[in-house]
């Protein structure tokens with residue numbers, strides 16, 4: 001009888017092994033669940049902020065456009081007025097009437113004309129910069145919330161896109177870092193090319209902004225993994241402190257001074273990569289640098305199906 005029991009009852013070791021295996025499975029499942037939850041949260045946040053941003057951008061866009069345009073005209077008017085004023089000043093010596101001359105001199109002193117002539121240009125320049133900044137933020141907001149009606153999915157050579165993007169941002173990068181290209185052999189990818197370029201641009205500019213002090217390096221690598229193409233952008237910048245790593249993709253999250261960062265670059269990028277059913281991940285070491293890795297499916301078909309079941 002004893003013999004019998006021994007045969008059917010599992011040994012303690014096998015039970016433990018089974019428990020361990022199940023525990024392992026559960027842990028993995030749990031991790032996947034947390035990841036999915038985090039992604040869901042991120043995409044919901046993006047969707048609602050996107051709507052809000054679209055509304056605000058639309059409202060601001062119109063007034064800021066005419067302020068910007070009027071400001072250009074105003075600048076030419078001010079320039080003309082100042083030129084006329086110079087002529088009047090030159091003509092003053094032909095005025096014979098001492099009363100008129102004195103009243104002019106008084107008025108000039110009252111309004112501090114010399115200072116005013118200089119300062120008016122400074123104020124104009126500062127204001128123009130302010131308007132430009134608002135325009136840029138509005139543009140970011142519009143990009144951020146863009147509905148892609150007029151965007152075309154195309155088969156694109158990503159290296160070409162990356163190269164032209166690197167050219168565009170060259171000005172932001174060239175004084176701070178060398179750009180190293182380590183391109184792999186990758187096929188064309190079906191994507192929204194201008195949006196992918198925008199992602200590359202955001203990440204490279206962030207990389208350059210993270211580099212201060214001695215000259216750094218930004219390395220762009222590409223390659224394939226199964227039916228995906230990956231792009232890695234690594235910088236030798238300050239790194240991202242662990243405490244804020246989970247927030248960098250949040251809309252409006254920025255650690256940069258007012259005027260430098262809007263905190264929209266990475267959330268915009270996140271949204272774009274999500275639309276491509278790809279992934280974007282970050283690895284960072286404080287004081288050593290940061291690497292962003294993007295993976296994109298080579299063809300769009302799967303991406304489309306997934307998108308349809310979602311919406």
Ligand SMILES: Nc1ncnc2c1ncn2[C@@H]1O[C@H](COP(=O)(O)OP(=O)(O)O)[C@@H](O)[C@H]1O
Nearest residue numbers: 206207210239248254255261262263265266290
């Ligand atoms: N390569 C990087 N190195 C260090 N910090 C980074 C890097 N990329 C992003 N970050 C951090 O993530 C924040 C959000 O980035 P982003 O969304 O592009 O907004 P912004 O650049 O306008 O601040 C940055 O303010 C910065 O703190």
Ligand SMILES: [Mg+2]
Nearest residue numbers: 202206265266
């Ligand atoms: Mg940025």
